Amino acid sequence: MHSSGDEILQMRAALEWYSAMGVDIALVDEPIDRFAAAAQPVKAPTKATHPANSASTNASRPPAEQSRLQPETHNVDEAKKIANAAQNLDALRAAMEQFDGCPLKHRATNLVFADGNPDAQIMLIGEAPGREEDMQGTPFVGSSGELLDRILASIGLDREQVFIANALPWRPPGNRNPTPAETAVCLPFLIRQIELVAPKVIITLGGAASKTLFETDMGILRLRGKWRELNVGAHSCVAMATLHPAYLLKQPAQKALVWRDVLSLKSKLAELN
Template identity: 55%
Template structure:
């Protein structure tokens, strides 16, 4: 067995890259931190501070730790186009996920499409390229779409969260609350006639449910996303299908259901 030795420069960079990919972004503290139990603290305005002449002048507002969902709603609502919304999201610093991600993953496909696909969050490859579903699961999604005569020129693809969570973990409720107004506005601006969600977290977000994906998949429902009403169907995430090939039969039935709904509405 080789003796311990100091790592060289390239080895240290490789270790740091491995830590980052695994979601390690802070040192270990004395006590464990439950990120899912954290809450956004309220904005606090301190009392006035006395000026040197004795008059009372208001102090500057203390910065708030974490984002403010009402600010996110206001910013999202101000976007009149998808390009404006993307620019607003690119400048938005309220969600901590942005600090750890490589770049914003806004959308892919045709913004004028009448079919919209919604996933959960970007993965490592999506984070590198800045587009949703471009890794192995995206390649499988492309094959699933092709099987019913679709491709990325005929659909619009987005995620509930536009930045990669460290280590591909599930976004926290607070992170979801800060990103959801932007997804709502994205859907309103695209105004699709059909929506398909990919995976459990996206399904729970869009359908406002805590039910599991196995129970809900393949069932059409009328949902309201932001101010846009639309028929939506959940299916299994392509990444799940890669891990569980036997489930592809269920996903195939869901894709056939989407095709039938398209024909019913005269979309293809």
């Protein structure tokens, strides 16, 4: 029996939706009704389960399924060690590609390291990659990236005059908010990235990146637009938070706030130079 063109399009759309939500493996061929299973009485085991039997059962599972049965670990100490050992951005990127201490890496398609000019005076730091960034391995692409480019162009800047990175280099499944453990294990890489670029100015884009770098729980609407002295590892500079382009796409009326912030950035650059 052949599927019609409409059915194929519907199946493709469903697969793309599952991918966007972070579903990357099917464990069984048919869906399981968990509500019906919960309603069934629990039977006492008739025979004890021996460790050897459990090991043989796990060994028979596919490798991808076995990896999901292991407890997730976030190796912050190892992240600090290898980040601090990197003497340049190329070495840092290579270290991050080899690092296995962040479970997000195993669900992401690509490491999203950075974009722009590593010798720039300005460093922009976003939150985490979205679906398009994850697919391309580049921060701020798609609609939010186009808006960011227009924001920069409004004060005569482009990507060759800034360095762009994210607080998290791997995409959280379904674009969910990162957990504190995920943020903590990725932070040493961001700190080392900032130290190596050594920008004069940091602009954080969005609440998550701003709260991480400024070490505060204050909301982004209260944080934005204010210049601060920021110490990150061995590097010191001035920094300001502003709204994320993705937020502006949903709340276009807030673009006026970002316009004030980029004018303030323009004045700060003139002052520093």
